Amino acid sequence: MPSLKDLRLRIRSVRSTQKITSAMKMVAGAKLRRAQEAAEAARPYAERMERMLGSLGASFAGRPDAPGLLAGTGKADTHLVILATADRGLCGSFNASLVREARHMIRDLLAEGKKVKILCVGRKGRDALRRQYGSMIIDSFTEVDRPRLGFPAANKIAQRVSELFAAGEFDVATIIYNRFKSALSQIVTRQQLIPFGGEPAATPAEAAPAARAIYEYEPSEEDILDVLLPRNLAIQVFRALLENNASEQGARMTAMENATRNAGDMIGKLTTRYNRTRQAQITKELIEIISGAEAV
Amino acid sequence: MADTFEFELVSPERLLLSERAEMVVVPGTEGNFGVLPGHSPFASTVRADVIEVYENNKVKQRIFVGGGFAEVTPERLTVLADEAVPVEKLDRAAIEASIRQLEQDIGDADSETERAPFEARLAVEQAKLAVLGRPN
Numbered sequence: 226m227p228s229l230k231d232l233r234l235r236i237r238s239v240r241s242t243q244k245i246t247s248a249m250k251m252v253a254g255a256k257l258r259r260a261q262e263a264a265e266a267a268r269p270y271a272e273r274m275e276r277m278l279g280s281l282g283a284s285f286a287g288r289p290d291a292p293g294l295l296a297g298t299g300k301a302d303t304h305l306v307i308l309a310t311a312d313r314g315l316c317g318s319f320n321a322s323l324v325r326e327a328r329h330m331i332r333d334l335l336a337e338g339k340k341v342k343i344l345c346v347g348r349k350g351r352d353a354l355r356r357q358y359g360s361m362i363i364d365s366f367t368e369v370d371r372p373r374l375g376f377p378a379a380n381k382i383a384q385r386v387s388e389l390f391a392a393g394e395f396d397v398a399t400i401i402y403n404r405f406k407s408a409l410s411q412i413v414t415r416q417q418l419i420p421f422g423g424e425p426a427a428t429p430a431e432a433a434p435a436a437r438a439i440y441e442y443e444p445s446e447e448d449i450l451d452v453l454l455p456r457n458l459a460i461q462v463f464r465a466l467l468e469n470n471a472s473e474q475g476a477r478m479t480a481m482e483n484a485t486r487n488a489g490d491m492i493g494k495l496t497t498r499y500n501r502t503r504q505a506q507i508t509k510e511l512i513e514i515i516s517g518a519e520a521v
Numbered sequence: 522m523a524d525t526f527e528f529e530l531v532s533p534e535r536l537l538l539s540e541r542a543e544m545v546v547v548p549g550t551e552g553n554f555g556v557l558p559g560h561s562p563f564a565s566t567v568r569a570d571v572i573e574v575y576e577n578n579k580v581k582q583r584i585f586v587g588g589g590f591a592e593v594t595p596e597r598l599t600v601l602a603d604e605a606v607p608v609e610k611l612d613r614a615a616i617e618a619s620i621r622q623l624e625q626d627i628g629d630a631d632s633e634t635e636r637a638p639f640e641a642r643l644a645v646e647q648a649k650l651a652v653l654g655r656p657n
Contacts, residue, residue, distance in 0.1 A: 244590055248573040254645055263534070266534060266536065267534060269529075269531050269535075270532065270533050270534075270535075270601060272599060273529070273531055273592070273599050275566065277590065277592050277599075277601070281564070282548060306535075359621070371650035375534065376532075376533040380532075381638075384638065388634065422587075440562045440563060440564050441561065441562065441563045442563075442564050442565070443549060443550070443551050443563070443564070443565040443566075444550060444551055444565075444566065448566070449564060449565070449566055449590070451588070452566055452589060456590075456601075456603075459533075462535060463533055478535040481555065484545070
């Protein structure tokens with residue numbers, strides 16, 4: 226049976242926790258709005274890029290000299306799993322669901338006898354995978370959203386991935402991130418980055434001559450594609466990071482709202498208990514006094 | 522107003538410009554090219570230099586781009602720029618400071634692969650400076 230003083234301290238501590246969670250909720254709400262705006266602002270570039278790449282890529286489809294970033298290495302022996310998580314916790318199941326998806330994927334790939342390499346973006350994912358798959362983590366990036374999640378950060382990651390690909394370190398690259406649906410729901414998404422599977426729409430045979438006929442290229446198609454593909458990789462990474470960032474803030478906002486509500490419930494319960502205990506004690510003291518008086 | 526076409530300038534972070542233009546001169550890797558309405562379909566890489574937007578045969582706007590791509594169709598010009606700043610907002614002191622910083626980074630880098638990204642950025646900063654040094 227906790228004493229009155231214990232209960233009082235307990236209530237005070239829950240109340241200060243509640244203050245913190247409700248402040249965090251508001252901060253996450255503000256950040257969410259900004260993250261959502263950033264994700265929307267980045268959309269036009271990605272769309273234009275896809276359109277351009279669609280017409281360029283179509284003319285290369287099925288050709289043996291297509292660049293590796295577009296067509297892959299022709300093998301699928303070594304997979305690079307890029308896991309994008311947050312640096313911080315306290316955002317519900319956000320990180321856990323990403324890590325679970327990554328574990329699934331890694332286990333499946335290993336079961337198929339493939340080799341797996343991992344690149345972690347965000348501290349939480351790296352820490353979670355380090356114990357089990359530590360030897361497979363080849364690189365990790367943290368604090369990508371500090372001071373602000375910008376394109377240069379995504380570009381740095383993409384450059385690293387390109388380097389690894391050029392060095393023949395892997396055949397297929399997939400990024401795992403949370404797609405933002407709403408503050409309440411995020412969808413764990415796997416997206417293949419290399420080979421770039423962006424345009425499955427038209428069959429190569431009919432799309433190719435049309436696309437070739439339309440455009441004139443300067444310098445050459447190959448040169449443009451050489452620059453465009455790494456750029457596209459960076460854009461895809463950037464987009465994943467933006468979505469992830471918005472999801473993280475959404476998840477944190479929801480988690481903190483729940484925490485604030487739970488703290489409120491708890492304060493209510495503790496207060497009731499405190500009052501009961503106080504009354505019980507007063508009653509007990511009264512009985513003691515009365516029975517003492519009667520005994521005299 | 523003469524014939525116009527849709528001109529869009531986008532950077533990875535946002536849509537910078539979307540407007541009707543009469544003529545735009547784009548700094549292609551193999552030389553500047555002017556785009557007028559009805560231009561034949563064309564795609565080119567862009568070098569770090571200035572895009573000029575014309576109105577009534579006069580330059581209305583000058584925007585510095587740090588390289589990228591341009592896609593031209595008869596009714597539209599889309600420039601995907603890595604970086605874009607209106608020329609009047611370029612700040613000489615800031616550029617010189619970042620050049621110094623980059624030169625130091627290049628000096629500190631140990632390998633060719635580490636140096637490459639700094640060198641690319643340095644080239645862009647130097648292009649900015651060259652633009653400022655040039656009369657309009």
